[in-house]
Amino acid sequence: MSTQQDELAALLDAYREGTLERDAALSGIRAAFFQDLQHSTIDHDRRRRTGAAEVIYGQHKTPQQIADTFAALAETGGNVLATRVSPEAYELVESRVARAAYHRDAELVMLKQNAPDPAPTQIAVVTAGTSDYRVAEEAALTAEFYDSPVIRVSDVGVAGLHRLLSRIDTIRTARVVVVVAGMEGALPSVIGGLVDKPVIAVPTSVGYGAAFDGVAALLGMLTSCASGVGVVNIDNGFGAGFLANMINRL
Amino acid sequence: MSTQQDELAALLDAYREGTLERDAALSGIRAAFFQDLQHSTIDHDRRRRTGAAEVIYGQHKTPQQIADTFAALAETGGNVLATRVSPEAYELVESRVARAAYHRDAELVMLKQNAPDPAPTQIAVVTAGTSDYRVAEEAALTAEFYDSPVIRVSDVGVAGLHRLLSRIDTIRTARVVVVVAGMEGALPSVIGGLVDKPVIAVPTSVGYGAAFDGVAALLGMLTSCASGVGVVNIDNGFGAGFLANMINRL
Amino acid sequence: MSTQQDELAALLDAYREGTLERDAALSGIRAAFFQDLQHSTIDHDRRRRTGAAEVIYGQHKTPQQIADTFAALAETGGNVLATRVSPEAYELVESRVARAAYHRDAELVMLKQNAPDPAPTQIAVVTAGTSDYRVAEEAALTAEFYDSPVIRVSDVGVAGLHRLLSRIDTIRTARVVVVVAGMEGALPSVIGGLVDKPVIAVPTSVGYGAAFDGVAALLGMLTSCASGVGVVNIDNGFGAGFLANMINRL
Amino acid sequence: MSTQQDELAALLDAYREGTLERDAALSGIRAAFFQDLQHSTIDHDRRRRTGAAEVIYGQHKTPQQIADTFAALAETGGNVLATRVSPEAYELVESRVARAAYHRDAELVMLKQNAPDPAPTQIAVVTAGTSDYRVAEEAALTAEFYDSPVIRVSDVGVAGLHRLLSRIDTIRTARVVVVVAGMEGALPSVIGGLVDKPVIAVPTSVGYGAAFDGVAALLGMLTSCASGVGVVNIDNGFGAGFLANMINRL
Amino acid sequence: MSTQQDELAALLDAYREGTLERDAALSGIRAAFFQDLQHSTIDHDRRRRTGAAEVIYGQHKTPQQIADTFAALAETGGNVLATRVSPEAYELVESRVARAAYHRDAELVMLKQNAPDPAPTQIAVVTAGTSDYRVAEEAALTAEFYDSPVIRVSDVGVAGLHRLLSRIDTIRTARVVVVVAGMEGALPSVIGGLVDKPVIAVPTSVGYGAAFDGVAALLGMLTSCASGVGVVNIDNGFGAGFLANMINRL
Amino acid sequence: MSTQQDELAALLDAYREGTLERDAALSGIRAAFFQDLQHSTIDHDRRRRTGAAEVIYGQHKTPQQIADTFAALAETGGNVLATRVSPEAYELVESRVARAAYHRDAELVMLKQNAPDPAPTQIAVVTAGTSDYRVAEEAALTAEFYDSPVIRVSDVGVAGLHRLLSRIDTIRTARVVVVVAGMEGALPSVIGGLVDKPVIAVPTSVGYGAAFDGVAALLGMLTSCASGVGVVNIDNGFGAGFLANMINRL
Amino acid sequence: MSTQQDELAALLDAYREGTLERDAALSGIRAAFFQDLQHSTIDHDRRRRTGAAEVIYGQHKTPQQIADTFAALAETGGNVLATRVSPEAYELVESRVARAAYHRDAELVMLKQNAPDPAPTQIAVVTAGTSDYRVAEEAALTAEFYDSPVIRVSDVGVAGLHRLLSRIDTIRTARVVVVVAGMEGALPSVIGGLVDKPVIAVPTSVGYGAAFDGVAALLGMLTSCASGVGVVNIDNGFGAGFLANMINRL
Amino acid sequence: MSTQQDELAALLDAYREGTLERDAALSGIRAAFFQDLQHSTIDHDRRRRTGAAEVIYGQHKTPQQIADTFAALAETGGNVLATRVSPEAYELVESRVARAAYHRDAELVMLKQNAPDPAPTQIAVVTAGTSDYRVAEEAALTAEFYDSPVIRVSDVGVAGLHRLLSRIDTIRTARVVVVVAGMEGALPSVIGGLVDKPVIAVPTSVGYGAAFDGVAALLGMLTSCASGVGVVNIDNGFGAGFLANMINRL
Numbered sequence A, B, C, D, E, F, G, H: 001m002s003t004q005q006d007e008l009a010a011l012l013d014a015y016r017e018g019t020l021e022r023d024a025a026l027s028g029i030r031a032a033f034f035q036d037l038q039h040s041t042i043d044h045d046r047r048r049r050t051g052a053a054e055v056i057y058g059q060h061k062t063p064q065q066i067a068d069t070f071a072a073l074a075e076t077g078g079n080v081l082a083t084r085v086s087p088e089a090y091e092l093v094e095s096r097v098a099r100a101a102y103h104r105d106a107e108l109v110m111l112k113q114n115a116p117d118p119a120p121t122q123i124a125v126v127t128a129g130t131s132d133y134r135v136a137e138e139a140a141l142t143a144e145f146y147d148s149p150v151i152r153v154s155d156v157g158v159a160g161l162h163r164l165l166s167r168i169d170t171i172r173t174a175r176v177v178v179v180v181a182g183m184e185g186a187l188p189s190v191i192g193g194l195v196d197k198p199v200i201a202v203p204t205s206v207g208y209g210a211a212f213d214g215v216a217a218l219l220g221m222l223t224s225c226a227s228g229v230g231v232v233n234i235d236n237g238f239g240a241g242f243l244a245n246m247i248n249r250l
Helices: A002-016 A022-040 A044-050 A063-073 A086-094 A129-144 A157-170 A187-194 A209-222 A235-247 B002-016 B024-040 B046-049 B065-074 B087-096 B131-145 B158-172 B186-195 B208-223 B237-248 C002-016 C023-039 C046-049 C063-075 C087-096 C131-147 C158-165 C167-170 C188-192 C209-222 C237-248 D002-016 D022-040 D046-052 D063-075 D089-096 D129-144 D160-173 D187-196 D209-222 D237-248 E001-015 E023-041 E044-050 E063-075 E088-094 E130-145 E158-165 E168-172 E187-194 E209-222 E236-250 F002-016 F022-040 F044-052 F063-075 F087-096 F130-145 F159-170 F189-194 F209-222 F238-249 G002-016 G022-040 G043-049 G063-075 G087-096 G128-144 G158-165 G170-171 G187-194 G209-222 G237-248 H001-015 H020-038 H043-052 H063-075 H087-096 H130-147 H160-174 H185-192 H208-220 H237-248
Strands: A054-057 A080-085 A100-101 A108-111 A125-128 A148-152 A176-180 A199-203 A229-231 B054-059 B078-082 B102-105 B107-113 B124-125 B150-153 B174-179 B201-203 B229-231 C056-057 C082-083 C101-103 C109-110 C123-127 C150-155 C176-179 C199-203 C227-230 D054-057 D078-084 D101-103 D108-111 D121-127 D149-151 D174-181 D199-203 D228-231 E056-057 E080-082 E101-103 E107-109 E124-128 E150-153 E176-181 E197-202 E229-231 F054-057 F082-083 F101-103 F109-110 F123-127 F148-154 F176-181 F199-203 F229-231 G054-059 G080-083 G101-103 G108-111 G125-128 G150-153 G176-181 G198-202 G229-231 H056-059 H079-083 H102-104 H108-111 H122-127 H150-153 H175-179 H198-203 H230-231
Touching: A002 F022, A022 E130, A022 F002, A022 H150, A054 A063, A054 B186, A054 D160, A063 A080, A063 A108, A080 A129, A080 E124, A086 A100, A086 B131, A100 B124, A100 C087, A100 D108, A108 A129, A108 D187, A125 A129, A125 A235, A125 G063, A129 A148, A129 A176, A129 A199, A129 E187, A129 F209, A148 A157, A157 B186, A176 F054, A187 A199, A187 A209, A187 A229, A187 B158, A187 F054, A187 G209, A199 A209, A209 A229, A209 B208, A209 C209, A209 D199, A209 G043, A209 G209, A229 G128, A229 H237, B002 B024, B002 E001, B002 E023, B046 H130, B054 C209, B054 E150, B054 F199, B065 B087, B078 B131, B087 G209, B107 G002, B124 B131, B124 B158, B124 B237, B131 B150, B131 B174, B131 B201, B131 B237, B131 D054, B131 D078, B150 B158, B150 C109, B158 B186, B158 H056, B174 B186, B174 B237, B174 D160, B186 B208, B186 B229, B186 F123, B201 B208, B201 B237, B201 D121, B201 D174, B208 B229, B208 D209, B208 H208, B229 C227, B229 E150, C002 C023, C002 H020, C002 H079, C002 H122, C023 C123, C056 C063, C063 C109, C087 C101, C087 G022, C101 H185, C109 C131, C123 C131, C123 C237, C131 C150, C131 C176, C131 C199, C131 C237, C131 E236, C150 C167, C158 C188, C158 D187, C167 C188, C167 H020, C176 C188, C176 C237, C188 C209, C188 C227, C188 D002, C188 D160, C188 H198, C199 C209, C199 C237, C209 D209, C209 E197, C209 E209, C227 G022, D002 E187, D002 G002, D022 D101, D022 E056, D022 E187, D046 E044, D054 D063, D063 D078, D063 D089, D063 G054, D078 D129, D078 E150, D078 G198, D078 H150, D089 D101, D089 G187, D101 E088, D108 D129, D121 D129, D129 D149, D129 D199, D129 D237, D129 H087, D149 D160, D149 G054, D160 D187, D174 D187, D174 D237, D187 D199, D187 D209, D187 D228, D199 D209, D209 D228, D209 E056, D228 E236, E001 E023, E044 G087, E044 G187, E063 E088, E063 E107, E080 E130, E080 G125, E088 E101, E107 E130, E107 G176, E124 E130, E124 E168, E130 E150, E130 E176, E150 E168, E150 H087, E168 E187, E176 E187, E176 E236, E176 G198, E187 E209, E187 E229, E187 F159, E197 E209, E197 H102, E209 G209, E229 G101, F002 F022, F063 F082, F063 F109, F063 H237, F082 F130, F087 F176, F109 F130, F123 F130, F123 F159, F123 F238, F130 F176, F130 F238, F148 F159, F148 H198, F176 F189, F189 F199, F189 F209, F189 F229, F199 F238, F209 F229, F209 H208, F229 G229, F229 G237, F238 G229, G054 G063, G063 G087, G063 G108, G063 G158, G087 G101, G108 G128, G125 G237, G128 G150, G128 G176, G128 G198, G128 G237, G150 G170, G158 H043, G158 H185, G170 G187, G176 G237, G187 G198, G187 G209, G187 H160, G198 G237, G209 G229, G209 H001, G209 H198, G209 H208, H001 H020, H063 H087, H079 H130, H108 H130, H122 H130, H122 H237, H130 H150, H130 H175, H130 H237, H150 H160, H160 H185, H175 H237, H185 H198, H185 H208, H185 H230, H198 H208, H198 H237, H208 H230
Parallel strands: A054 A080, A125 A148, A125 A176, A176 A199, A199 A229, B054 B078, B124 B150, B124 B174, B174 B201, B201 B229, C056 C082, C123 C150, C123 C176, C176 C199, C199 C227, D054 D078, D121 D149, D121 D174, D174 D199, D199 D228, E056 E080, E124 E150, E124 E176, E176 E197, E197 E229, F054 F082, F123 F148, F123 F176, F176 F199, F199 F229, G054 G080, G125 G150, G125 G176, G176 G198, G198 G229, H056 H079, H122 H150, H122 H175, H175 H198, H198 H230
Antiparallel strands: A080 A108, A100 A108, B078 B107, B102 B107, C082 C109, C101 C109, D078 D108, D101 D108, E080 E107, E101 E107, F082 F109, F101 F109, G080 G108, G101 G108, H079 H108, H102 H108
């Protein structure tokens, strides 16, 4: 907050000293106030360490819109992340920003222009089945985009408990655990009972019939009998990776 | 089917021999045919070994209706089971059939008048939490009513996996496993992955909010990633116990 | 369990005899324990008689993923089953495993490399309408893949009761009955009342409007007034066939 | 329509003859027109034969409101029907209109003051289970209130097909069939396939869990594989009885 | 029923006279009984007047399946109706049965080979908007296929009441009224209040957003404040036309 | 905004003149800014004419909480409105603020301490059935609380169109029309087609079964085929009355 | 109404004077009456100022139907608006009515043939995100079609509050505010708390997973904690623009 | 894990030294292994600092069950927390454990027997309205039970933005923010945009009609346009407080 306070004080003093008209002072006060709010969503600390990362949600946007925004943000010199970008849209982005890298499996485009600032602790991204891979990669790559190290543990669904148990020590090395699961979405409950760390549960739309495009998994995660579980929207890998990095950096 | 065939043949011969009028023969044929269908739902073998058990669904019925039906069935000399019977309704039943036993926790009334015919193999009834107790008891007592031995394994929800694993060998001794769970209903998936026996999953209405009175558990069980799981209606302990006994006696 | 016990005993003795370091012994104990859990999901008996059948769920997987997994499993010498495989995906599978057979109607690919081990009793797969054919075949072929004989009874929906009644004796010859129905899903209720065997009900997404892609049939089956009915997910022919074989082999 | 035409012609002539002012004529034309619409909902033929039956929907109304309206309608000399009337509300009605008869099971109050005008054909009211009795009686008594003869066939749910088949000839004697069922609501499909008459299906809120207070039965009836079935709202016995009488009198 | 009785009597007499073996007699009795049930769904009277009309539901069927069934039924010499037939499927039908007529708007194929037997009274098919046309034509053409005369009243939605009122006298000439409406589905309530005839309400999937593919209209029709309304499934024009003809011919 | 600008200018000048410390000036700027936002929700014009009306939502509050808040607001000298107040809660309010008036039917408590400022135009509140009365009164009394004249038109549901048409000229005299309806909620569509004024549609929870506590009416109103209709929450009479007054005073 | 009254009076006098037969007079009265109802939906004042604007809802209509109707309405000389018109359909319209203008983003076609009649006050159309653009433009262009000036405020979603606050003074200049938002649909609540004007909330289908195609936004808007909010159907930009203009012109 | 390793090593050595039989050794290994899993859910660090806090979920439990469990846990000397305890149940608890403190508003019972171990950073618990108080207190008291300091910010719903903005600096002092809101549940989105800390969103069942007992708020929170938001079940204050403390102590 000190920036705003300083700015307001400078305005006050400039007016007192007569170097600023009253209207200009009033206008400056108003601007300072709003700017404060505006900056609140950007987090200077994070900006500094992650390179002022900006995110573009690609869904519902045309390739042209994505490419235009990406190029504009790239020019500011910071890191840029775009989610849910189709291969066609990426072609257009690449023609504008050659160094933008595409992660086809997760449909993400990334541009990292700032020096990395790795977090000291790591995040585990755990998936129930191979079909949950796209969403899990969206989470993992998002966390990595923000310089949080990620360990991936795949295909440890609850129907094959031995696979999960043989990896549980690895999962326990993480500071926060993202669990991605479709169908009945039971994996966060089991992991929540085995690991004493915050669990971010991501339901996926994997499944058919009574899975109802992820509703079964979503309800299962919300009603989990385990404590310490927070849930994000169906298929929202980005949201999980973002929140995981945020917690990992506390 | 041979009974019906014999009956029809007797009718044919009686008519041929003139000891039966044509109208009476036609009427007898019709009756024999329907009786056959009727008997198909009764299963003489089961009747013989379980004592012609009849079941009264108490829900939506008045105490008077329950007591009347119970008394009528009791007089036929067989076993009688009534589900979802309130203490008030039981009082009325008991005043009519003194030997009828009440299982308050499961809201069941039983009268066993036939010699027991124990099944050689047993059923496991497993519950996730203590709140699932009523439904689990309805399942277990129903199976026992039909003379299937039952082993009960309680409070082994997936968030405390160690409790389940320490009991898994016990569960494996059963021929068929009834799993009762509310909230996210994940237990059948985990057990289905650990036990190579048919699993009958019973969602319960335990939970609040997004549990939606058992819908979360129901969807979780229907979309289970484990194979070998069949699901019954929410809170339908009777249905699970009945089906388990049927499978157990195959 | 004896395998694990033997293994642990051997480890203990090797350590006692000094042929094994303590760390190696501890590591071996850990491995033995997890392996035990792992084996629990495989069922050696079933493996022996069905040829270590492995199942690939094709839905949500690319043709490449399906073909790779199929080929890898085929090389182990056992039987392999893949469900929900499109013709395009099958072409790729076939180019890798020439003997893999495709059941186009059910979208299944099968490879049987072990000597068959037929079950002594049979399963009935009953369908309400011709539109339910794909799901019913998925169930029937799955059961046959595990060497359970199957009798198929088709197009006996409840609005044409005479067709059902004329086939009911055939259905009664089975040890367990799979009933596949869309729309109102009433067939399991009617069959459950006519046959004293376990009924596995499979709702299908056949129908329109208030059928809600199988929800009407699913609810109808869950609330069936008949006893002895277990339900699987909408269109889950595989699950029904798997469970039916499991019960048939008890 | 002729009444309105006559009335308008009389107004025209009166104006022509100068016995009516223009404003009064215009006002009269307007009134005649609206009155025509008003009468359209009353059906003079039905009024004559049923005694201008008026219906009071008791639900959401206070005993006082019900009694007041009932007494007012009774004074017009016609027949009066009130649905969903609690015993408390009936006491108040009876204190005002002593001859009003209460049907406790169906929660109906009836007053018949006109000579009956029996319909020449009859209606069948068929119920799946004894728990559907209240709704079925609401349907049957409503039809009888409008002087349609009713035959009742009870407890012939689809899980006990023999009971239904032994009554099917009775059901076939009706001109229109009302079928009342809760749980999976399969009975109209089966009857629709056996009887070549219009079927009015009434889902009831009987059942629990996935019955969802009648939704399962409602969806089952709407998606029935039988033709010739029209559905009314859950528990709407009155609506079914009213429509059945309307069809019966065509 | 007399046919069956005669048949059974003949069997009895043949056995008495020795011209039939007992096994053959028993087999014949069984067949006669089932045939009776079978015939019950066909209605000889309707068969005679409509030419034993058979219906093929085209949805979920391949063009080949539709064409095969159509051709087979056409050869029996009766009338044939197929619903939900795409233009591609019709081409195949036409190549086999040249005289089959296609109603593109309603996606129906009809073949009439019997002499028409017109019903003496008529059906009104009323639509709220032009977007409901396909479903309304499915209803109207179905009724006409069964030789019920149909009057069509289109585009009289409740937001333009004057259009409805100017056509209400026409609607009143019908014996039964089919009302087709999407969006809020209010038209049956308004017509039910204006016309003293049975109303068959058909919700359509016309609309967007909170129309939920016809759910809003369906709920609106089920909860209609007008009496005398029966509802069929969303977009079920065939069902409405079938039921309307059935009522019209009573 | 001028108030805030003046306040800020005064602060600036005071600081320039040295009568204010810099910290106090900064603190004052902050306060002024927030106060501006705060005032934005109060609307000085409305405050002046309605007496600074404050609203207490009684639902989910204890009688004590309601009474305390009511008394506190009453002491400020303005008008006070409390919605969803039970008779028990009102007793407590009355014991504290004797002049507070209770409208039992609408469960509202009002205290008017300012001189009325009647709006020049009026609002129509139209109801489909007598069961919608409570919600309609909540709307009408709310509008009257804010000094908008209200005309009430009751019991003009769409199944009795003549009643509505005979009142339509009255409805047309209003500047904005609130339409309250349960069950299928069709009335706003019909009125929207007859009146060229904004219609505020209020679904009520009146009805049973497929009315789903107001959902059917809500969906019907949202998908209305009439233009010029805005919808509020189920049973939200207050919201409708508030919005109607707001529009009426534009 | 005076037109109708005059017309009726003329008919009366013509009959009195003998220049009109009674049947012709009766027929004329009937016509006049219905015409009155018909005109009620057209609003002569609005017709005069907006050029008798007619609206074609393009959804569910073929390009041919749209073009035919558009051309027919264009010939009457008034303004014409068509919504949800695809580029293909527009091509056909343009080939018939060359001056018809296409707004590709909003999928609207407009023809303005009357002199504009600008409203003295303006409407604000506010959007939460750029993905809501199509729906917002449908609302804004509709309002402009009816000659209401529109100010657009875009991309001021609640997660970036500073952007909204910096535009709030602009929004406050409007007489009525249309707020368009997908996902959680929170913007109308926030704006409703900041602006003392009627808010018309438009949920959009933007979002994924638990957004359920606009349901989350719809429910959020209906349950808004702000007063003075009316809601239209999901994606119903036209409805919001129409209602906003109606309120703006009061 | 070292405990388990030590235990296993001791077993190995005892067996090597001959002081332990092989069967006893095997049994001990098995026990050690399961105990390891068991301990994994308890977290010795947390146990040490919070006093081995155990939690009893009171819902669905009888007062007797709650009191018995509470007393048993209290005897172990650690801290005990019981949620959703009615006043009646508390009376019983208090009669057994006199020092157990009741928080009536949140329906929590707490017993703290260990020395507090305050977390160095604090949690903010923010509520939208006073009706959300019970759930918010459940969250705050749970966090305090685990010795995390809590700051409460109440009644800052989004419709009164000034109240929220005047408290935002206070909220920003927390390390993790719990946001509790019913109705449209928009508050987490707004706070998520203003605060760069993890937000745990708790939907409450406050509201009526389309709030659907918390579903509207739940969907709103899941589809929030703000990043960094995790959601728990409706009314799950305990879950939010538990997760917040877990994150706060990382």
